[in-house]
Amino acid sequence: MNAANYLYLSALLFTIGAVGVVIRRNAIVVFMCIELMLNAANLSFVTFSRINGDLNGQVIAFFTMVVAACEVVVGLAIIVTIYRSRRSASIDDASLLKR
Amino acid sequence: MIDLAIQVGQTAKPEATLFWILAPLSVAAALGMLLVKKAVHSAILMAFVMIALAVFYIAQGAPFLGIVQIVVYTGAVMMLFLFILMLVGVDSSDSLTETIKGLRPTAITAAVGFGGLMISLLGRATLGRNAVGVEAANAEGNVQGIASLLFSTYVWPFEVVSALLITAALGSMVLAHHHRIQTRPTQRELSIQRFRSGSLANAAGLPAPGVFARHNAVDVPALLPDGTAAAASINASLKARGDVLNSSAFELGNIDTSVEEEK
Amino acid sequence: MNWLTLLMVLPLIGSAVVVALPKGKDKLVKQVALGSTLIVLGATVAMAVGFQRDNVDLQYVEKYAWIPSFGINYALGVDGLALILILMSTILAPVVVLAGWNECQGGRWSVKVFYILILVLETMMIGVFAATDVFLFYVIFEAMLIPVYFLIGGYGTGERSAAAVKFLIYSLFGGLMMLGSIIALYVMSGAQGGHTFDLAALSQLKMSSMTQNLLFLGFFIAFAIKAPLWPLHTWLPDAADSATPGTSVLLLGVLDKVGTFGMIRYCLTLFPDASKTFTPAILVLAVISIIYGAILAIGQRDLKRLIAFTSISHFGFITLGIFAMTSQGYSGAALYMFNHGFSTAALFLVGGWMISRRGSSTISDFGGLQRITPVMAWMFFLAGMSSLALPGMSSFVSEFLVLVGTFNRYPAHAIIATFGIVLAALYILIPVQKALHGPTTPGNENLSDLNLREKIAIAPVIAIILALGFYPAPLLNVINPAATHVIGQLGFSDPAPTSGGK
């Protein structure tokens, strides 16, 4: 079984995640899409680890997970805060950073 | 089950079977995430993708990561997502029509380009044609192998990441903490305020939500003496979420009173 | 004893004292500032007394590792040129503080901030002339912009913000060019015996002529903007127009000298071959600056802008002298830098007093001042005479040396430049006639003459101008050895008399 297939899968999932970030408006879904991208990257790391025959890739993937967990915690807190003031979870409503 | 998965992963054929079944499914689930209207459904599909990835990890000789994926991601992180979803409204569904002009075609074109280029690049690469495999690295067990790396080469990043975790936890607490600008009014103050306000209508407190024989819940407004619905009797956040039932079915005029007339 | 560091630290101590003073004690702030600048002046004079005139090496050298991993040192040292420029800066600082006693009023920030900026600027003025580490020089060169930016933008008049931004962007642009060259020098030094920013070491680098030309341009453009040389001059009139007179004095008198000083210290020393390659072009620019600045000065209606354009003309003379590559030209240019500081200071200070009394800087608003305010009018007249290089004024010696030195090697340039002296008569006498002569114009009747503080401030400036006009030897003796040395290092010697080809 060609390990490169996992890499193709990873690329596909990453792309889908990226599209999701762009086209979905619900902040939580956007967040999940980001998680999907991170997971896709993790899959690549694990696959590279296998291709190269050492565990460094797995360790990096592990770190990625930890950082992703941190990110989720903070990100969701932000979403809750925004929701509290705007009564909306749509990221288009938080568009103050414009010209 | 883990052993089984490892065994399946070590032989090429079963792994291929596993891959060709799970990979299309996970791609489909990922695409589904984009297309379904309700965020809850997205979350379920996401969970599926994550579990599929966990299986792939295990299949590729990373059982520790696979377990962590299931426990941390699917277990904790996805639960957090669902929890927040409950908070902001489980039932709310998104409109999938695009409001920013030209964004969707741009995104899809870019994505197709990106994916195409990536796959083309990967195809060009010589990587993975003959994978070494992690069997040697996992000789003393996968967990031990990762641990020895974590606590030697990566000990400094490891410590930094731990600091990051704590900071993130603190940060989310700070963010979620609602800062009070004034002191909380006491019962006495609230009551004084009620009596001194313009009308005495609310002096006794806001009306309670409707209590009816056929429906007894906080999402139905009470009826006023003239038979109309009392808007003030519904909690503001329910109103904001749109979870208010129509009370017209319980209005006086709509109730059969013929029995009384007979008396 | 680390004289140079001491000189740089003293104003900082002064500014620290100013910071510590309680609010509302504006007068005390001014007194402390004046006192600190006077102490610095005293220390500078004490240092200058010990200077060995005939020694062409750097003196009062200090060197401490600053960022060892990049080979950056805190290295200071002065030669004759740097010494007189430091002396000029430290003389001008108390003059500016005293002359501009009230000019910080109407600023955006408090009096304290004004004097802190002035004192910090003084530290940098000393440092920029004393630095012998290219990186240190660059840092101070750029850092000097900050106090000046705030002095113009915070305490100026008119469109001060726009002028300050224009000044800043122009200077930063030049600084960026120089930074590119400095990094390139650093990288090359790594390949030739260790990374360093030391000026002496960098001047030994071997490089191709193409590289040398490009790096030279990086430095030269930065200095030509500072100096300012045509056509990179347009920031100066705006800045001078908006800045307070005191700031203008420091800006034109000291900061702009960094440009011409840098041409000598860095362009000539680091890139001798490229300097020779570009000399014809630079001489043309210098001559254009002389004539162009003079003609534009004649055409100005605003007193401050007029003075700014006269300076452009004068900087043309300085550049001409530097690149004439004769000892007369070099000494003349060096002396010119010193003299120009004082003659411009006199013009700006007296002009500033006239403007603040009249409430207008348009020349035609004045008139008949000689009858109303004779002392002020006389001071303006003397400053003007110094600016047009009347013999007996110090600027004559320097201007004539530049012309003689240039003529020896480049007669055509010198001849065109000499026409500048006729134009100088026009650009000084026209404002003199409009402002000082003629009948008193309405609005001027009640102007008051200079008070004692202003007289005390201007007196040393005029005294220096006159004294050096008759006896420039003290300065020339300091400059001359360095002049011969620098010219000799470039492989030049003064042309011998030609006998006209006989």
Add this chain to the structure above:
Amino acid sequence: MMTSTTLVYLIALPLAGSAILLLAGRRSDKWGHLLATGLSASSFFVGLYQLSLMLGRSNSERPITQKLFEWISVGTFKIDASLMLDQLSICFVLLITGVGTLIHIYSISYMSHDADRRRFFAFLNLFIAAMLLLVLGDSYLNLYVGWEGVGLASYLLIGFWNQKPAYATASKKAFVMNRVGDMGLSFAIMIAFATMGTVSFSGVKAAVDHTSTAALTSIGIMLLVAATGKSAQFPLQAWLGDAMAGPTPVSALIHAATMVTAGVYLITRSNFIFDAAPTAQLLVVIVGAITLMFGALIGTAKDDIKKALAASTMSQIGYMILGAGLGPVGYAFAIMHLLTHGFFKAGMFLGAGSVMHGMNDEVNMRKYGALRKFMPITFATFGLGYLAILGVPPFAGFYSKDMIIETAFNSGGAKGIILGCVTLLGAGITAFYMTRVMILTFTGKSRWDDEAHPHESPWLMWLPMAILAIGSVTSGYLLSHGDALVNWLSPLFENHAEHAELLSPLVVSGLALAMVAIGIAIAFIKYSRNEVAAVAPTDVSIFTTIARQDLLQDRFNEAVFMAPGKVLTAVLVKTDEAVIDGAVRGAGRIALGSGSALRGVQTGFVRSYAALILLGAVALVAAIWVVTQ
């Protein structure tokens, strides 16, 4: 050369006076004029003392020097602040301090009603000091300091009443035109240093033999340019008429007797250069000839008494320049004419000042007339000056001017004949316009306004006039008796070969007197026999109109220099704003414009930012794709 320690006092005394008066301010109002006069006189006595010392020494030991300090020394360019007094400078020293002191005395009374009299005396002292430096400097650069110094003093004094805009403009004009001449002197110094390596008189004199004629010619021409500026010679003559804006004593001292003759001094001093550069010498002669006719013609048409005298000064200096251009034979005669002219012209200017003093500062001669009876002393002194300038024997001008005419005739060939005729014609015209001045001012009927009360001036004013008149009568005889001045100056000049004599002195005198007689006769016919109009007639010939406008010199300068200069200035100011600063502002505007254009991308929607990031990633991957191709 012998050294001296007292030369510096010549300059230091008046300079100190000027400094004290200017610095003391109003405190010295009461005694300032006395101090200034005293210092000027003491400088004169120092000069006399030096003369007595000089007379006691043999010819070769007469020049003395005093080194004060090393002024400028860079490389081989070494200039000492040092003074030199020789036979030539002593003449000037005595003229400057002598006439200067007389004019100080005159001014005490003349300026007594002026609130700023102290300042006037300070400037006069400054002028004396600068002029002495000019004639005492031992190098061209030292001379240059005095040269510009007298320019400054002249500027300050012409503009003494600068509250009148026209006077202020006149002073500015004088300074700027002088600066054009100064530029010539700068060039001469630069060329001298570049070719000879020295700029001191003795050094240059020694180096002349080793220097090419081309270099010497260019130095000579540049010195001539300097002389034309300072001495109001063609083509830089236009400032002198306007310089009459200054108080009359100034006109007498600076613009008649001393400063304007500095050009003659310069050329005479540089005799070694001009002797070796015939082309430059020829140009000197031409300039002198043109100017002497130019000034004379202007003089015929002026109604302003001071401007008529100024035109005369220009013309007489033309004679001197011409004389100096005639080479070794002419130098001494030029100096002699300079000295006699110093007496009679200063006397006449003071006379004019006296007339103005009595006539409420009226300067228009058409409003004078018959003043002879009211101002007998003025008339007498002015008349003696008049006879002297005409060259009537035995008055001073006869000796000096006839010498120049004779030398011109004898300079050889066609050049000699042309120059001789020009000088003769000039003498005739001089006679005409000076007679005109005399007639209009002192004889005929009175034409003055009612409020004028002509009266003789106080003794402080007429005493200097009288002394100068005595000088106008006697100086010519004294200086030429036994060739006194020629012999006195001869060690300075190259010995010359005698030209063949074209006309004998007697013939020349006869011719000159005949021309003078004709000039006087025409003037009498024109002005004495006819009634003179109190207002200048306007229906005059085109020549008179042009002469009244100073032969269009101002119009020429206006059209050729000032108007194009103004246009150039205006255009450059606009260009600087529009093009150079415009380019800078344009660069700024491009940055601003592109910024605000790109600002459109910043919609505030996170998703569009994400899309941009995605596009960026695509670009990056595409770049990798291309690179790894």
